[in-house]
Amino acid sequence: MSAIRLITVNTVPERAKRLIGRVVEDVKDRYTIVHVTNVERLEDVRPTLEREKPDLLFTASMWTPEQAQEIVAIAKETVPGIKTFSIPQGLQVEKGPDGVVEFIKANLPNVLGPGRL
Numbered sequence: 001m002s003a004i005r006l007i008t009v010n011t012v013p014e015r016a017k018r019l020i021g022r023v024v025e026d027v028k029d030r031y032t033i034v035h036v037t038n039v040e041r042l043e044d045v046r047p048t049l050e051r052e053k054p055d056l057l058f059t060a061s062m063w064t065p066e067q068a069q070e071i072v073a074i075a076k077e078t079v080p081g082i083k084t085f086s087i088p089q090g091l092q093v094e095k096g097p098d099g100v101v102e103f104i105k106a107n108l109p110n111v112l113g114p115g116r117l
């Protein structure tokens with residue numbers, strides 16, 4: 001099984017690294033996910049995607065739905081076939097880091113699609 005290359009779009013890179021690290025550890029028996037990098041600014045999304053060519057992109061909960069849609073549109077335009085996942089705005093504030101980790105893990109099979117288990 002090949003590694004899934006993930007880019008996160010989060011204005012707090014330490015938080016992204018910590019949360020994704022927990023997810024990667026918790027799902028390592030089913031998926032091999034490599035957190036390639038985090039992008040902090042919208043204007044850096046496209047060049048980072050062009051450079052890294054990831055399989056998967058997550059938008060964090062600090063983005064508005066419109067911003068998350070913009071990031072996803074850029075990702076799909078830049079890397080054909082990329083899988084994307086947007087964490088709902090405010091989830092980190094409402095449910096804390098544990099809630100975000102659980103939300104990602106619960107949705108990962110649907111995001112990655114069949115054949116990734």
